[in-house]
Amino acid sequence: MKNIRLFALFLTLTAALALAQPQFSGSLQTGFGLRTQDLALSLDRTRFDLGVSYDLDDAAFTAELRFAYDARTRTPGFSLGEAYATLFLPSVDLSVGREVVAWGRLDLLSPLDALNPRDLSNPLDQEKLPVAMVHATVYPDAEGRYQLEAVWIPLFTPSTAPAGEWAPPPQPLPPGVTQVRVEEPAAELASGTFGLRATASLDVLEGLDLGGQVVYGYFPFPSPQGVEPVDPAQPAGPFRLVLGYDRRTLAGADFALAFSIPGVAEGLVLRGEAAYAFTGDPEGADPNVQNPYAEGGLALEYAWSGGPTTVLAYDLKWQKADAPGKGAWTQTLGLMARYEYDERLTLQGAWLHTISDGSGLVRPGLEYAFADGVTGRLSAAFFYGADGTRFGVWRGNGELRTELAYSF
Amino acid sequence: MRKVLTAALLFSASLALALSGEEVMQKVDAHPSPSSMQGTMVMQLIGKQGKVLTREIQVWSKKADGEERMLIKFVAPADVKGTAFLTIKKDGKEEMKLYLPALKRVRRIAGSQKKGSFMGSDFSYDDISNLSGMKIEDYTHELLRTENQGGVEVYVVESTPKPGVDSSYSKQIVWVPADTFVPTRIEFYKKGKLYKVLTNREVKPFADGKYLIPTLLEMENVQSGHKTVLEQKDLQLDVPIDDAVFTERFMKKR
Numbered sequence: 001m002k003n004i005r006l007f008a009l010f011l012t013l014t015a016a017l018a019l020a021q022p023q024f025s026g027s028l029q030t031g032f033g034l035r036t037q038d039l040a041l042s043l044d045r046t047r048f049d050l051g052v053s054y055d056l057d058d059a060a061f062t063a064e065l066r067f068a069y070d071a072r073t074r075t076p077g078f079s080l081g082e083a084y085a086t087l088f089l090p091s092v093d094l095s096v097g098r099e100v101v102a103w104g105r106l107d108l109l110s111p112l113d114a115l116n117p118r119d120l121s122n123p124l125d126q127e128k129l130p131v132a133m134v135h136a137t138v139y140p141d142a143e144g145r146y147q148l149e150a151v152w153i154p155l156f157t158p159s160t161a162p163a164g165e166w167a168p169p170p171q172p173l174p175p176g177v178t179q180v181r182v183e184e185p186a187a188e189l190a191s192g193t194f195g196l197r198a199t200a201s202l203d204v205l206e207g208l209d210l211g212g213q214v215v216y217g218y219f220p221f222p223s224p225q226g227v228e229p230v231d232p233a234q235p236a237g238p239f240r241l242v243l244g245y246d247r248r249t250l251a252g253a254d255f256a257l258a259f260s261i262p263g264v265a266e267g268l269v270l271r272g273e274a275a276y277a278f279t280g281d282p283e284g285a286d287p288n289v290q291n292p293y294a295e296g297g298l299a300l301e302y303a304w305s306g307g308p309t310t311v312l313a314y315d316l317k318w319q320k321a322d323a324p325g326k327g328a329w330t331q332t333l334g335l336m337a338r339y340e341y342d343e344r345l346t347l348q349g350a351w352l353h354t355i356s357d358g359s360g361l362v363r364p365g366l367e368y369a370f371a372d373g374v375t376g377r378l379s380a381a382f383f384y385g386a387d388g389t390r391f392g393v394w395r396g397n398g399e400l401r402t403e404l405a406y407s408f
Numbered sequence: 409m410r411k412v413l414t415a416a417l418l419f420s421a422s423l424a425l426a427l428s429g430e431e432v433m434q435k436v437d438a439h440p441s442p443s444s445m446q447g448t449m450v451m452q453l454i455g456k457q458g459k460v461l462t463r464e465i466q467v468w469s470k471k472a473d474g475e476e477r478m479l480i481k482f483v484a485p486a487d488v489k490g491t492a493f494l495t496i497k498k499d500g501k502e503e504m505k506l507y508l509p510a511l512k513r514v515r516r517i518a519g520s521q522k523k524g525s526f527m528g529s530d531f532s533y534d535d536i537s538n539l540s541g542m543k544i545e546d547y548t549h550e551l552l553r554t555e556n557q558g559g560v561e562v563y564v565v566e567s568t569p570k571p572g573v574d575s576s577y578s579k580q581i582v583w584v585p586a587d588t589f590v591p592t593r594i595e596f597y598k599k600g601k602l603y604k605v606l607t608n609r610e611v612k613p614f615a616d617g618k619y620l621i622p623t624l625l626e627m628e629n630v631q632s633g634h635k636t637v638l639e640q641k642d643l644q645l646d647v648p649i650d651d652a653v654f655t656e657r658f659m660k661k662r
Contacts, residue, residue: 267519
């Protein structure tokens with residue numbers, strides 16, 4: 001009986017997919033990069049992304065497959081990108097599968113956009129990693145002014161740490177410690193990540209969006225949890241450092257407000273986010289558990305008449321230190337600009353500066369549309385700052401990059 | 409005596425025909441406009457050298473209860489496919505939101521972007537949302553002259569924004585044929601200098617002639633030498649469009 005049901009389901013799905021007529025899309029991208037310090041090849045890769053989607057009236061399915069070839073390491077690789085199905089119910093969208101979800105409002109530094117892990121192996125390319133999740137969005141009113149989102153990510157996926165020339169310098173191990181073991185949360189129901197987000201769009205000034213959210217998840221990178229004997233039969237050592245992923249509950253709020261200053265500037269948008277991370281060690285008493293932190297940011301966007309659209313951003317982060325130390329404050333200033341010179345050429349740039357340690361990153365770039373769907377990009381990245389500072393550690397990794405992409 | 413009478417009759421007839429700038433623009437505005445519109449727009453962006461880029465967009469618009477709503481979704485080229493732009497005008501306020509599929513986020517965008525280029529074209533966001541016509545009460549209209557074009561009298565009206573009105577242009581000069589009262593050419597000025605010229609190349613009747621809709625428009629930026637040809641295709645007027653179309657939920661749908 002069960003087999004008959006499964007067969008019927010298979011037939012129904014096949015018929016539905018055949019009727020839906022798949023749509024294919026994708027892109028072919030190739031890029032080369034030179035390190036500014038010594039003009040060594042820092043990037044030589046080709047990527048082919050293929051996407052397929054089925055759209056029905058009340059449901060949709062999408063999947064993306066990536067083939068990448070890194071010519072520097074001569075390594076080919078296949079990966080599955082987003083792959084999820086969505087059911088459109090009268091006032092609920094329900095998605096199941098590998099998905100990327102963006103929460104928060106800020107682009108440059110977003111403390112709330114923390115649901116998906118990131119691939120930071122090359123921090124210049126940081127991409128969100130799709131993860132398997134159940135994602136529901138409820139639209140309680142017909143105008144769609146209010147939304148309630150819920151996400152459940154059953155399995156933990158860590159972020160990918162900076163690798164190769166981007167990896168942080170190795171830290172000396174404590175005396176007697178000879179190995180390191182990284183322990184990931186067990187694949188069980190209790191290890192999941194849960195998130196809830198509510199948003200409202202209100203008729204205040206020229207429009208106000210408000211959001212509030214809470215995510216019960218993990219820190220993206222592991223931290224020391226203690227040491228253990230390499231051989232349990234020899235409790236006196238040698239020892240192994242255990243790294244693990246601490247839980248955090250990230251709660252926060254955000255807004256976007258459109259307004260004008262009469263006679264000075266028309267049509268500005270101010271965006272903001274504030275977040276607090278609760279951890280298992282609120283007092284900073286346990287050196288083996290990560291401490292709470294708070295982070296907030298503001299960004300002001302304005303399009304200059306006949307000129308660029310600019311975003312001026314400010315971010316402030318407080319990190320509680322282990323007792324009896326004092327907390328650390330980090331202030332970051334950001335500036336982004338984008339200017340469409342004509343229908344083909346777009347100039348853009350971003351600058352991030354950490355006020356607290358004087359380090360920063362400058363990323364100028366331009367994009368040129370050679371033809372419909374064929375785009376060339378030229379960009380650079382320059383890091384500055386002293387050794388050991390936030391961006392200064394990558395001072396030698398400045399890059400000049402050229403990329404060509406064909407989308408279909 | 410007969411000649412004098414004829415001259416008097418012609419004079420009084422011409423007086424009756426001579427409309428003021430305000431009256432001309434009122435006649436333009438009096439054209440019935442559909443309560444809703446749905447269709448496809450194909451934009452050809454033509455550079456100084458004549459090279460062409462093409463954008464294809466789907467458009468839904470609706471007017472009801474003093475509110476104007478418009479949703480635009482990009483269909484082509486592939487690298488911008490899925491980008492959606494929503495505007496809601498109500499009580500003199502305008503909300504603008506943009507969905508960028510790469511970021512998977514709906515963003516409220518700055519009203520100052522209204523004056524910027526609409527996806528690299530020679531139309532601004534403002535031009536696109538005003539395709540159905542300018543808000544005539546925000547302008548003072550002065551008849552500059554009349555011209556005879558192929559036997560048709562054409563009114564040339566200068567429209568200047570009233571003090572306090574936030575307009576992208578310092579003035580507009582509009583050519584209005586007396587037989588249709590559908591503008592055929594609009595010159596846009598910035599700081600007194602000619603900036604762009606919009607030409608309605610084709611005007612088609614819809615709903616048994618109830619509506620006259622420009623279906624082929626050309627916007628030329630005379631300062632840069634670029635132009636954009638916009639063709640409205642598969643137009644459906646006065647069709648019921650669900651309010652759900654003008655929501656973030658629909659913007660995000662593929």
